[in-house]
Amino acid sequence: TQSTRPQRLLGAVQKNATRGQPHSVLKAIDQFCTHTEWAMNVGDEKGCILDSVVSEVNPATVLELGTYCGYSTVRIASLLPPHAKLITLEFNPDFAAIARQVIAWAGLEDKVQLVEGASGDWIPKMKEQFGITTFDFVFLDHWKDRYLPDTKLMEECGLLRKGTVLLADNVICPGTPDYLEYIRNSPRYKSQYFKSHLEYTKVEDGLEKSVFQG
Numbered sequence: 001t002q003s004t005r006p007q008r009l010l011g012a013v014q015k016n017a018t019r020g021q022p023h024s025v026l027k028a029i030d031q032f033c034t035h036t037e038w039a040m041n042v043g044d045e046k047g048c049i050l051d052s053v054v055s056e057v058n059p060a061t062v063l064e065l066g067t068y069c070g071y072s073t074v075r076i077a078s079l080l081p082p083h084a085k086l087i088t089l090e091f092n093p094d095f096a097a098i099a100r101q102v103i104a105w106a107g108l109e110d111k112v113q114l115v116e117g118a119s120g121d122w123i124p125k126m127k128e129q130f131g132i133t134t135f136d137f138v139f140l141d142h143w144k145d146r147y148l149p150d151t152k153l154m155e156e157c158g159l160l161r162k163g164t165v166l167l168a169d170n171v172i173c174p175g176t177p178d179y180l181e182y183i184r185n186s187p188r189y190k191s192q193y194f195k196s197h198l199e200y201t202k203v204e205d206g207l208e209k210s211v212f213q214g
């Protein structure tokens with residue numbers, strides 16, 4: 001039977017990366033996606049911007065919306081302080097199964113809790129299920145038409161505090177126009193656009209960093 005792209009990506013990690021070395025996992029995925037098959041990981045160019053924002057925030061609690069194969073999960077978790085926790089939500093069980101193995105290969109399973117399900121269902125349950133009061137950092141990389149409703153949902157559920165940083169992928173390509181309009185015009189956020197390119201291409205894309213003002 002035919003393998004899927006995530007299965008082929010995992011194979012490239014197991015073949016070319018060293019267990020317990022997150023940077024080698026990222027390098028293996030980026031090489032696979034550059035030379036063999038494009039895949040919708042945040043990639044190395046936007047990944048460096050992600051790294052700088054995560055390092056600046058130094059978060060104890062992280063929420064990632066949209067795990068896919070776990071590339072950005074590994075990227076973020078490898079920068080977290082010892083007792084920090086990253087919760088990542090993935091809707092697609094096949095993607096989640098691959099991501100678990102990629103995260104394990106990087107040796108980061110103790111910092112990561114991968115939850116299968118839709119963001120809209122899980123965001124209201126974060127406090128009771130995981131003992132989270134608020135998130136220090138949120139990476140939005142799931143369905144582009146869920147960025148806005150889920151941000152409003154996080155506000156309503158009291159998951160954001162003064163200073164929480166939201167970082168949104170793909171605000172240009174595929175694009176999240178309603179989210180950008182809201183977040184850039186809301187007095188409750190201070191936003192900044194980081195111009196970059198769609199992973200592994202020359203197409204323009206970028207990340208929007210927004211700080212919740214409380």
Ligand SMILES: Nc1ncnc2c1ncn2CCCCCNC(=O)c1cc(-c2ccc(F)cc2)cc(O)c1O
Nearest residue numbers: 040066067089090091117118119141142143170173174
């Ligand atoms: N927990 C949850 N709740 C709701 N939805 C959930 C979810 N967990 C997952 N999903 C469902 C997300 C599915 C993947 C989202 N990402 C994308 O759709 C995406 C697409 C491109 C792209 C760009 C140009 C092209 F020509 C083609 C594709 C690039 C990217 O960086 C992308 O992140």
Ligand SMILES: [Mg+2]
Nearest residue numbers: 042141169170
């Ligand atoms: Mg993305």
